[in-house]
Amino acid sequence: MNTNNKTSTGSLTCIGTGITLAGQITTLSKNYLEEAESVFGILPDKLSEDWVKSLNPSYESLQYLYAEGKSRRQTYQDMTEVVCQAVRDGKKVVLALYGHPGIFACVGHFAIERLIGEGYPAQMLPGVSADACLYADLGFDPGTTGCQAYEATQFLFSGVPLNTSAYTILWQIGLAGEHTLKTFKTTAQNLEASVRILNKWYPLEHEMILYEAPFIPVQKPRIDRFMLKDLPKMDITSISTLVIPPLTGLKLDKNALDEFGLDIKDFG
Ligand SMILES: C[S@@+](CC[C@H](N)C(=O)[O-])C[C@H]1O[C@@H](n2cnc3c(N)ncnc32)[C@H](O)[C@@H]1O
Structure with a gap:
């Protein structure tokens, strides 16, 4: 965990819920989810949201910040700010994103960077992408x-x-x-x-x-x-x-092999 000496008790853990409902969350992520004081999420459907809510009733969706015609850049900044504010308010926060929380998903990265800059502990746990x-x-x-x-x-x-x-x-x-x-x-x-x-x-x-x-x-x-x-x-x-899928497979390159003192013949 990236920890600084901030006196507030607030912290952030970004977790991934995996892609397939309920079965792809890691044990560690599930523990953080169950023990959080405040859970925010960007999840693909109501079923996933209901499942997360059954693990932690504090769950709040951030989907309401998306809007047709609103720049997604602004939406991601707004989501980041909601999460960071809860940490500044002293809460142990979990941000639950589907899949892996840091793969083609910027809000967790933004929030961690901002919070660490402000001296709060913030971390990301891997998930099934x-x-x-x-x-x-x-x-x-x-x-x-x-x-x-x-x-x-x-x-x-x-x-x-x-x-x-x-x-x-x-x-x-x-x-x-x-x-x-x-x-x-x-x-x-x-x-x-x-x-x-x-x-x-x-x-x-x-x-x-x-x-x-x-x-x-x-x-x-x-x-x-x-x-x-x-x-x-x-x-x-x-x-x-x-x-x-590839058009061709990988091929051995004579010049590269020369650098290792090897020859194509060495590979049968
Ligand atoms: C915003 S990214 C979220 C990725 C997610 N964080 C992950 O770890 O997989 C959305 C993109 O992920 C891929 N994706 C999301 N859900 C998927 C699924 N069920 N099957 C295949 N690809 C998916 C698609 O390329 C989609 O456009």
Whole structure:
């Protein structure tokens, strides 16, 4: 824990509730949740909220701070301030976010940075994220070929090269090209532009996967395989993650092996 000598008793612990309801929270996170004096959360649905409330009745959702037409940048600042104020008021606070609290989720990071700057103890505990679920459900090990991950819009706008020998994970594909930060959906035009950008790296027939891990244990994951050219026709939701399998595997490089005094023959 990052601790400073603040005399107030307030503190913050950011926890992840996992993706699938009730079964993916760690024992440590659950203990913090049950013992908190004040719990705030950004959770995917009412069922998750009711479950968290059953563990700690002080639970308050921060979802009310989102609004169509309001910049998400402002929403995240407002959420951060609500959490920080409760800590300043002397409460032992838990911020419960679905998945991992620090993966593609900025409020926990903002609050921890602000509170530590003000001298309060603040920490983050890891949770089971959407990509942890996808390795299990899609049955691939990111260690086999390597794996790169981007927020979809940041990737699409940045012109960065893709390593096509590795898996690619594009988070928030449901917001692809959404630059205003004020709406919650991508558009057909943005998806067509995404196809043109991805086509710099992959043929139009390359297989892609839309993945959605189940929020409820009895549901099955969504695993829809399709060709790059069909991306605009797919039903993409706010919880869809795009997975792009490698075009080629990793290959041995003669110049790199030379640096180790090795030869391609040494690998049979
Ligand atoms: C704001 S981020 C939250 C990620 C979350 N903190 C985590 O650890 O997985 C939202 C993005 O996470 C991914 N995501 C969220 N829920 C998902 C699910 N059930 N299945 C697959 N991806 C999901 C999607 O890419 C979605 O656009």
